[in-house]
Amino acid sequence: MNVLEIKNVTKRFGNLVAVRDVSLNVAKGELCAIIGPNGAGKTTFFNLISGFFPPTSGTIAFDGQDITRLATHQRVVRGMARTFQITEIFPELTVFENVRIAAEVASGYRLRPWVNRAEAAKVQQHVEDTLKLVALENKAGRLVGELSHGDQRAAEIAMALALKPHLLLLDEPTAGMGDQETYQITQLIRKLHRDSSYTIVLIEHDMRVVFNLADRVCVLDQGRMLAMGTPKEIAANEAVQAAYLGNAA
Amino acid sequence: MTEQSRKLIVLVAIWAALLFAPYWMAPLGGYTALATRVLVLGLAAMSLNFLLGFTGVLSFGHAAWFGLGAYGAGMSLKYLAASTPLAVICGILLGGLCGAILGALLVRRRGVYFAMVTIAFGQVFYYIAFQWSSVTGGDDGLRGFARAPIDLGVLKLDILSNAEVFYYFVLFCFALAVGAMGFILRSPFGRTMIAIRENERRSRFLGIPIERHIWIAFSLSCFFMGFAGALYALVNNFADPRGLHYSQSGDFVMMAVMGGMRSFWGPLLGAFIFVVLQDYLSSITVNWMSFVGLLFVLVVLFFPRGLLGFFQRSKA
Secondary structure, three states: OEEEEEEEEEEEEOOEEEEEEEEEEEEOOOEEEEEOOOOOOHHHHHHHHHOOOOOOEEEEEEOOEEOOOOOHHHHHHOOEEEOOOOOOOOOOOEHHHHHHHHHHHHOOOOOOOOOOHHHHHHHHHHHHHHHHHOOOHHHOOOEHHHOOHHHHHHHHHHHHHHOOOOEEEEEOOOOOOOHHHHHHHHHHHHHHHHOOOOEEEEEOOOHHHHHHHOOEEEEEEOOEEEEEEOHHHHHHOHHHHHHHHOOOO | OOHHHHHHHHHHHHHHHHHOHHHHHOOOOOOHHHHHHHHHHHHHHHHHHHHHOOOOOOOOOOHHHHHHHHHHHHHHHHHHOOOHHHHHHHHHHHHHHHHHHHHHHHOOOOHHHHHHHHHHHHHHHHHHHHHOHHHHOHHHOEOOOOOOOEEOOOOEEOOOOOHHHHHHHHHHHHHHHHHHHHHHHOOHHHHHHHHHHHOHHHHHOOOOOHHHHHHHHHHHHHHHHHHHHHHHHHHHOOEOHHHHOHHHHHHHHHHHHHHOOOOOOHHHHHHHHHHHHHHHHOOOOOOHHHHHHHHHHHHHHHOOOHHHHHHHHHHO
16 A cells, blocks of 8 residues: 555746656555755655645645645644754754654644643653664753754654654755764664664665665656666666766766 | 752742742832832733743734733723722733734744734734723823722732732732743643744644644733733723833833743843832933843843843853
8 A cells, every 4th residue: 555645746936847747656664765966856845745835736645645735734643754854853952852742742732731640651651662762762861952963863753753653754864974873874764664664755865875775766857757666776777877977977 | 959959949939039029129128019010010021921932933012912901901990890800801801812813813924024013913002092092091091990909708808008918919810820821831732832932844844733833822922911911000000002012012022031031930030120120210310221221232242041041051
């Protein structure tokens, strides 16, 4: 069964066509990587999926329901969570507090003036489990703004995970990271994919990460879907090589 | 000393200071009515800060809801019945409901645009109060009412002529409002307010409908503001159109920023400094505001987190 079904989606900004007639199905449990040169429309495509803005034409279905016109928070409630290219966190709150907000929203408590003991304990447990998953359990009391870049990324992923998503959208999870941090985040994503069988769509520039993790790779170029296939097929694809290396190749 | 016990001590100290204010303010050259004014304006600054400091939304027209609260209480006493509780309820409802209705039109604006529209709305109410003389008393303000003593059955509270009794009545109201604020801020809803302040985009992508939450926070803040305004009418036995003016809104923002808008009690400290300075300096010079303004500039330059924010940080 497909978690995500995107049909002929186009996004125009005035005369610029950022995403042109792109279709993509993502199966349950799949890890799909989106790659492409700068300005290929990857982030725009991500914004269309997560509801940052609606597409000019085309449809998006999530868990079998049309979500093309739904607002962001309605998509989140249906089980879609995302991270950003530039980490979006609550820097002046602790790691625990960051994740707790997500856990409380996911539990449907966001408008509640109070929670009883049992509910608070459940939220607490959920936060602790999530922090353990991303190996931040020992930094729960630290302010997120004071953590290393890699740990901030992990905290952002923890917030997304605390929403109990059916689909995890990761926008360049290793952006700006050194080798060691890249390795750790790659391990984390692999664990989420293999052990916890999350359905994941990610944008990535680091080809080692992509070919390491992805079940399937989609290549965007100038807003179009240039190629789609297993990492091996993509590595051998001449059109992709041309897009990346220029027409000289 | 743990963080928790330190907080408890601070809390006990604040309430003790408030509880005994009529006794320690007099020897220091103050008087009970001054303490009452500090409480009421402190409540107003804390209500504004509920929105400014904890949701991160700057309203520059909050005096409108304060003034409406005052007129609501005053008109209830003048035209409806000589009942203080009824007057307070009318003030809360008038300020809160008007704020909630107009707030619904505001929540899509952000930053300076939000502040500008709040000023505009505030001025609308100012001119209504200023022009509609037959009902509001116009430029002269609403006069001809007085707070009524409260009859509790076994005990009659003479809040009209006994300044101490009135202070404790206001302190009781203050405690109710501040308790409610603290309770909300510790709730899951309160945490979504702080989330919105910290990072709006992240909050949206955690599934929080930002506009709705800002609207609720704004409306709650208006109800608290109406409460403060109603008490202010009782303090003065008078409702002044200048209480709705944007310069009054500016005073509230000044109190909140001076005291420390990231701390819960900061605006009360700001209001204390503002009111005491005003009281002391205005008997010496008509230009008292220049001195308050100078102090404000110094605080913003050297203690950008406000006075209480500074103390909290140096302790930590």
